[in-house]
Amino acid sequence: MDELTRDFLIESHEGLDRMERGITELEQRPQDRELLAEIFRAVHTIKGTTGFLGFSRLEKLAHAGENLLSQLRDGKLVPNRAITTALLQLMDALRAILRCIEIENNEGVGEGEDARLITLIAELQSPAKGDANAAGDSVATDARPAFHDNTVRVDIALLDRMMDLVGELLLTRNQILLATESDSSLMISSRRLDILTADLHESVISARMQPVSSLFSRFPRIVRDLSQSLNRKVRLIIEGQETELDRCMLDAIKEPLTHTVRNSLDHGIEPPELRFALGKEKEGILTLCARHESNHIVIEVADDGAGICVEKVRIKAIERGLINAEQAPQLSEDELLQLVFHPGFSTAEKVTNISGRGVGMDVVRTNIDKVGGKVQIESRPGKGTTLRFRLPLTLAVIPALIVRTVQQSFAIPQASLLELVHISRQHVVSAVEWIDDIPLYRFRGKLLPLIFLDRMLSLYREPYSHSSYDCFVVVLNAGERHLGLVVDEIAGLHEIVVKPLSPVLSSIGLYSGVTILGNGTLVLILDSSAIAARARIRRNAGTESMEHMTGASETVDQIMDFLLVDIAGRKTAIPLSNVVRIEQIRLLSIEYLGPQAVLNFDGKLLPIEDAGGLIAPEVGDQNIFRTVVVCAQADSYVGFMVSRVLKIAPGCDLFQPGSDQCAVGATLIDGRVVSVVDMGRIPPFASAPESRDETIMDHSFAWPQVSRSMA
Amino acid sequence: MSIQRNPASDVERTSGINITRNSESGKGESIEICSFTVAGSVFALPIRHIVEIVGKVHPQPVPLSPFFIAGLVYYRGNVLTALSLRRLLDVKDCEGSHELLVLECIHGSFGLLVDSVEDLLVVSSADYEAIPGNSDGRFLGILDTQRMRIRGLFAGSYKQGERLLITLNTDELDPMRLAETFA
Numbered sequence: 017m018d019e020l021t022r023d024f025l026i027e028s029h030e031g032l033d034r035m036e037r038g039i040t041e042l043e044q045r046p047q048d049r050e051l052l053a054e055i056f057r058a059v060h061t062i063k064g065t066t067g068f069l070g071f072s073r074l075e076k077l078a079h080a081g082e083n084l085l086s087q088l089r090d091g092k093l094v095p096n097r098a099i100t101t102a103l104l105q106l107m108d109a110l111r112a113i114l115r116c117i118e119i120e121n122n123e124g125v126g127e128g129e130d131a132r133l134i135t136l137i138a139e140l141q142s143p144a145k146g147d148a149n150a151a152g153d154s155v156a157t158d159a160r161p162a163f164h165d166n167t168v169r170v171d172i173a174l175l176d177r178m179m180d181l182v183g184e185l186l187l188t189r190n191q192i193l194l195a196t197e198s199d200s201s202l203m204i205s206s207r208r209l210d211i212l213t214a215d216l217h218e219s220v221i222s223a224r225m226q227p228v229s230s231l232f233s234r235f236p237r238i239v240r241d242l243s244q245s246l247n248r249k250v251r252l253i254i255e256g257q258e259t260e261l262d263r264c265m266l267d268a269i270k271e272p273l274t275h276t277v278r279n280s281l282d283h284g285i286e287p288p289e290l291r292f293a294l295g296k297e298k299e300g301i302l303t304l305c306a307r308h309e310s311n312h313i314v315i316e317v318a319d320d321g322a323g324i325c326v327e328k329v330r331i332k333a334i335e336r337g338l339i340n341a342e343q344a345p346q347l348s349e350d351e352l353l354q355l356v357f358h359p360g361f362s363t364a365e366k367v368t369n370i371s372g373r374g375v376g377m378d379v380v381r382t383n384i385d386k387v388g389g390k391v392q393i394e395s396r397p398g399k400g401t402t403l404r405f406r407l408p409l410t411l412a413v414i415p416a417l418i419v420r421t422v423q424q425s426f427a428i429p430q431a432s433l434l435e436l437v438h439i440s441r442q443h444v445v446s447a448v449e450w451i452d453d454i455p456l457y458r459f460r461g462k463l464l465p466l467i468f469l470d471r472m473l474s475l476y477r478e479p480y481s482h483s484s485y486d487c488f489v490v491v492l493n494a495g496e497r498h499l500g501l502v503v504d505e506i507a508g509l510h511e512i513v514v515k516p517l518s519p520v521l522s523s524i525g526l527y528s529g530v531t532i533l534g535n536g537t538l539v540l541i542l543d544s545s546a547i548a549a550r551a552r553i554r555r556n557a558g559t560e561s562m563e564h565m566t567g568a569s570e571t572v573d574q575i576m577d578f579l580l581v582d583i584a585g586r587k588t589a590i591p592l593s594n595v596v597r598i599e600q601i602r603l604l605s606i607e608y609l610g611p612q613a614v615l616n617f618d619g620k621l622l623p624i625e626d627a628g629g630l631i632a633p634e635v636g637d638q639n640i641f642r643t644v645v646v647c648a649q650a651d652s653y654v655g656f657m658v659s660r661v662l663k664i665a666p667g668c669d670l671f672q673p674g675s676d677q678c679a680v681g682a683t684l685i686d687g688r689v690v691s692v693v694d695m696g697r698i699p700p701f702a703s704a705p706e707s708r709d710e711t712i713m714d715h716s717f718a719w720p721q722v723s724r725s726m727a
Numbered sequence: 728m729s730i731q732r733n734p735a736s737d738v739e740r741t742s743g744i745n746i747t748r749n750s751e752s753g754k755g756e757s758i759e760i761c762s763f764t765v766a767g768s769v770f771a772l773p774i775r776h777i778v779e780i781v782g783k784v785h786p787q788p789v790p791l792s793p794f795f796i797a798g799l800v801y802y803r804g805n806v807l808t809a810l811s812l813r814r815l816l817d818v819k820d821c822e823g824s825h826e827l828l829v830l831e832c833i834h835g836s837f838g839l840l841v842d843s844v845e846d847l848l849v850v851s852s853a854d855y856e857a858i859p860g861n862s863d864g865r866f867l868g869i870l871d872t873q874r875m876r877i878r879g880l881f882a883g884s885y886k887q888g889e890r891l892l893i894t895l896n897t898d899e900l901d902p903m904r905l906a907e908t909f910a
Contacts, residue, residue, distance in 0.1 A: 526791065
């Protein structure tokens with residue numbers, strides 16, 4: 017496609033957009049000459065250029081439209097519903113051809129349809145002769161320069177580049193200001209530089225902004241068409257059109273907004289008869305409103321329709337299995353309303369081609385989430401529904417928390433941030449609980465795995481003990497799990513510009529990008545889900561045998577009883593259901609099969625687990641007694657050598673934060689995290705010569721599998 | 728100090744850097760090269776590979792990055808990954824600021840951190856001697872390093888009176904390529 021055609025297409029599309037806006041406004045202000053002149057100009061321009069480029073279909077259509085419009089403009093004809101519809105049809109036809117040119121580089125076929133439309137337009141003009149002097153004598157306003165003359169089209173990539181360069185300029189300015197502080201001769205110039213740079217920065221930012229009117233302008237048409245096909249009477253009120261938003265953001269919210277408006281018309285605003293019966297105005301009101309609100313743009317779609325019936329939502333949610341019947345009454349109205357954003361949820365009784373297929377609100381939310389925005393819904397039954405989108409001003413800048421560890425700063429996007437917990441130096445030791453080598457923090461009754469940022473990044477720290485510093489736990493939402501990132505300092509929230517990392521650094525997998533702070537420092541942006549993924553690898557390495565246990569212990573209830581024992585000074589819990597007997601035995605009676613300590617227990621061979629090393633020191637002393645807790649797991653038995661038995665206590669299951677999965681290998685007893693004995697860790701017990709010894713071996717026991725390689 | 732190079736024009740003369748026309752034989756095509764020092768040794772790169780020389784940089788280290796990465800450097804609104812030639816040559820890091828050569832590769836721009844830029848010189852292609860492909864640079868006797876696995880890091884040498892100027896192979900310096908080499 018040559019440049020001329022491309023320019024023509026862009027210009028024509030813009031012209032048609034203006035025409036669309038004009039036509040829908042025309043219904044409200046049919047006498048507005050300026051409006052008519054504007055529409056006329058759009059069609060006129062298309063006609064002029066098409067003749068030149070040789071697009072005959074376009075030319076014929078535009079010519080027919082121009083005739084009609086010139087009569088309207090000159091007041092020889094008064095716009096009515098039929099004319100408006102014809103003009104809209106004309107516009108659609110022109111658009112279709114333009115699209116065809118765009119894709120196939122020709123006008124396509126459809127002369128028959130064109131002829132029908134041209135005839136229709138011609139017919140509309142004929143009665144005009146009768147009331148030609150209806151608004152006859154005013155002077156036509158033409159030859160006014162089109163308002164787009166003072167604009168230039170700029171490539172977005174260029175704007176991005178300008179943004180980068182201005183960013184650099186800001187940093188250089190900061191350095192100059194610092195360097196010239198004491199030099200009075202340079203002071204004035206550097207102040208001036210300061211002001212100019214700030215102004216330039218602002219201008220470049222605003223160059224990327226577009227008023228929301230460019231987005232809102234499509235709605236009068238949509239509302240008009242929909243209200244006709246749905247038999248609704250709707251008045252659209254648009255407020256805050258001049259509010260500006262980053263171009264990319266406007267593109268991103270186009271679909272969600274359209275969907276919301278469709279929903280409002282289909283499910284919100286009632287048919288006129290029903291409204292009348294309810295004592296409302298027959299004409300429903302749909303309000304589109306945009307405004308600034310503390311660094312955000314808020315866009316509201318409000319209708320004065322039926323609202324959402326919370327009871328229906330409750331019933332539907334139970335029906336769809338989103339909540340269960342016991343849960344339902346406990347949910348607040350607000351919480352129930354949020355369910356409409358759930359995938360596959362729709363309260364519409366019948367499926368229309370406008371909406372109600374149950375895909376919609378979840379898509380709206382996903383799209384808004386993607387650009388870092390939030391959706392809120394408010395509804396009063398019988399009064400109407402308001403959907404509120406809260407959007408960041410631009411996509412390029414995201415809010416992030418700057419944290420520091422070992423004098424290095426890192427950024428964490430606010431979107432993955434849940435909470436910040438400060439642990440003062442005197443509490444550091446007691447707050448962090450260890451199970452094997454996994455640090456845990458009890459947070460709101462749940463077990464939060466901790467990750468020490470300095471250790472994860474292998475940062476060198478002067479020999480230290482954690483107890484001598486305050487620390488902060490940044491609670492992160494990483495996909496389905498929560499985790500706590502331990503850092504030294506919180507340096508505050510910043511708006512950051514995300515810059516990509518080179519492939520060699522992004523392949524490390526922990527950083528999602530890098531940013532430059534106002535003082536010129538480069539700060540790596542941490543990817544919270546990558547941190548969780550990395551941490552899981554370590555967790556699994558440490559608790560592999562415990563994971564083994566999950567299968568067996570999955571059925572346990574929320575609360576189960578444990579036998580709390582002391583093994584060489586360490587408190588350990590043994591599930592009471594596994595405990596068979598507690599025995600006092602002579603150390604002498606312990607025998608060895610290879611390296612494995614065993615006990616002849618009622619004529620059965622019992623392997624002994626001695627985690628605390630309680631046997632070793634006193635071997636040989638005949639009169640030493642020891643306590644052995646005999647446990648059964650499935651068909652196998654094991655004896656745990658313990659220092660002493662403390663008590664039986666109920667333990668609460670700890671849950672993996674962010675999931676309903678039971679934490680393995682730990683329980684909560686008297687408010688302390690206690691590790692649970694690992695029944696799966698019992699070593700496979702066998703060595704060939706001994707196993708043949710029938711006097712020890714009792715075949716009624718099912719021992720763990722004998723590994724052949726050991727024989 | 729910052730030299731901006733416009734590929735179309737000649738290298739700008741800036742304070743501290745002189746272009747020395749210094750061809751031994753006077754024959755052959757003349758090539759502009761930039762020489763720089765790392766741990767007392769002098770190396771060079773053809774000027775056409777260098778986009779810009781940036782002085783006084785302090786790279787921001789990146790934890791868990793490959794050993795040859797010095798860190799990140801802010802450069803013209805973007806963030807450059809800087810390689811440390813010292814680390815590549817298995818020489819200890821030194822304190823203080825360094826100079827950065829901004830180079831281009833197929834994966835985008837990157838920086839090469841050197842101790843200091845010495846000179847911009849014009850040499851003749853007739854004085855060039857390629858280093859055999861299978862050599863790892865040890866024979867030059869200037870460096871003895873275990874990390875000289877990067878075959879072809881050294882492209883060749885130019886005779887400069889008494890001394891040899893060793894040129895580096897820009898393609899081999901591509902960070903992604905290095906990452907594969909040391910994977």
